[in-house]
Amino acid sequence: MEEKLKKIILVVMDVDGVLTDGRIILGSDGQEFKCFNVKDGHGILLLHRAGIKTALITGRQSEAVEKRAKELKIPLVFQNSKNKLETYQELKAATHAQDHQIAYIGDDLVDIPIMKRVGVAVAVADAHPQVKEVAHLVTEAPGGKGAVREFIELLLKAQDKWEEATQRYWQ
Numbered sequence: 001m002e003e004k005l006k007k008i009i010l011v012v013m014d015v016d017g018v019l020t021d022g023r024i025i026l027g028s029d030g031q032e033f034k035c036f037n038v039k040d041g042h043g044i045l046l047l048h049r050a051g052i053k054t055a056l057i058t059g060r061q062s063e064a065v066e067k068r069a070k071e072l073k074i075p076l077v078f079q080n081s082k083n084k085l086e087t088y089q090e091l092k093a094a095t096h097a098q099d100h101q102i103a104y105i106g107d108d109l110v111d112i113p114i115m116k117r118v119g120v121a122v123a124v125a126d127a128h129p130q131v132k133e134v135a136h137l138v139t140e141a142p143g144g145k146g147a148v149r150e151f152i153e154l155l156l157k158a159q160d161k162w163e164e165a166t167q168r169y170w171q
Helices: 002-006 039-048 062-070 084-095 111-115 130-134 145-158 162-169
Strands: 012-013 053-058 075-078 102-106 119-123
Touching: 002 145, 012 084, 012 145, 039 053, 039 145, 039 162, 053 084, 062 075, 062 119, 075 084, 084 111, 084 145, 102 145, 111 119, 119 130, 145 162
Parallel strands: 012 053, 012 102, 053 075, 102 119
Antiparallel strands: none
16 A cells, blocks of 8 residues: 555545535525535645645535635635546546546545546545445545545655655644
8 A cells, every 4th residue: 555655646535525524504595614624624735735736526516615725725626526537537637647646535426436546545434335345545534524634644654755744843
């Protein structure tokens, strides 16, 4: 697994159930609310600091996702994806990354086609059982509760980038 992790240059994430706990709160005016984990967000910033790119692919359209991606400087955001595999192919073309250079974090059945192709497929702890079956790694933390950060730390340590990415905190 460590050899696979060393090749990763792009981390792609689902949103609902991965960066959130999967709940969607709708206000009486129809506004959608999502709860994101600050530790996951900090992990994404650490990835960027280490030179690893990030992207989001989600089947839903949400202003909350757009805002969160902007806060975290995630440049590649694909919302309202009706076919995640097609969207993944677009992402590969845009980044020139190859399957073995990509990690994908998912939680539900729609994520399986991508997970079968990437170099490192990650399922969050509360993912659907069939998603866990195709995953190379399953996090201990559930989606929206630090699962992304857990994987990011593992990835950065495997690539010997953890110390450099966190150096400013130890001074």
